[in-house]
Amino acid sequence: MKKIWAFASYNLWLQFAPPVGKEHLHCDMKRGFAKALQREPQIAALLATDSQPQKIGLLAQRGVYEFHQAPELLSRKDGAQQLAEMLKLNQQSAVVEERVKLILQNYQQHPILFGKNIIQLSRGDEGFPQAIIIKQGNYLFNFYAAIDCIFVESDGRLHILDFKTGKSDFDRRQAYLYLLAASYLYPSQSAIASFYNLETGKQSDPISATAGTLKAFQIELALIAQKHQKQLKLYRDxxxxxxxxxxxxxxxxxxxxxxxxxxxxxxxxxxxx
Known part of the structure; x- marks a missing residue:
């Protein structure tokens, strides 16, 4: 099969169109650096270095993962501290260490995945997920959806849970894209999606989508993939x-x-x- 170069993801969509109310913070040149110039040595070095928010998010995800690999830590008085040592948080900056320790303590007190029938839980460092090949009309593109967690509800529905850190608002577009991914990965099962902030404890209401809604998001993704590829070609030329x-x-x-x-x-x- 011919290799498919075109792709789309929530991250790419975010680089085209920020959440409502954040338009003034948007910059197309940032996408240009990350996507068109990513092989340039200076750019590659910057892309290989996680920002402080990225480090916190990755370590928080790893912490949740490790808690459920060794669930006995959840009931130990020093469980969060043991996990902090396992993650070598003392080698991080003071801000990262402090915030991730608080996240671990918060999760130990409120382990929202405890007792859930988890079928997928990311460590946070797996890299790109396997591509979902989508055909929209005559156009083929790869769709990437990095899902934090999927568990099965008591009624058999899949529940896709996305973990957040910091003060970012929940973007419903991301939930709908996860539901689109689920429609391909688990076509015989219905699904819902929600967000949970590991620092604040804030959780969204469950989000569901009709087939028509998912089709609309698929069409939008195809348009984004096409536009991105056209701009990359325009730059190369x-x-x-x-x-x-x-x-x-x-x-x-x-x-x-x-x-x-x-x-x-x-x-x-x-x-x-």
Missing amino acids: NPADFSMIFPANPGFSCGYCSFNSICQFSSVSEVAA
Whole structure:
């Protein structure tokens, strides 16, 4: 079978269209760095380095995973501390260590997966999930959905649970994409999805979707995959036009961008001043 280069994912969609209310923080050039210039040595080095929020999220996911690999830790008074040592949190920055320790303590007190019929639980470091090949009309593309956890409800429905950290709002688009993935991976089972913040304890209501809703999201993903591939080709054919194909949006968000050290449009110095 011919290799399929086009792809789509929630992460890619997020790089095209941020959540409602966050439009002013959006920057297409960030996507250009990450997707069009990812093989450049400087870019590759930055992409290989996890940001502080990424480290916290990955370690939090690993902590939940390890708690359920060794569930006896949940009932031990020093269970969270034992797990902190296993994860070598003392080798992280003070902020990462403190926040992940609190997450472990919170989860030990409120282990929302305890007693659940878990059929999939990610460690957080597995890399890209296996691609789901989707055909929309005559267009083929790979769909990637990195799912944190799936368990079976008492009524037989699959429940896809996505863990969050920090102060980010829940984006329902992500839930619908997980449900789309489930419709391919488990076509004979109905599913719901929800979010749970490991730091705040906030949980969303369960989200379900009709076949029509999932079809609409599949069509949107196909459009995103096509647009992304067209822009990558446009850049390959016209590398001097990088900043026009992937326009910058300098401002406050530059201070949190992984590429601010190499971006000529970064306003970090202006913000700091």
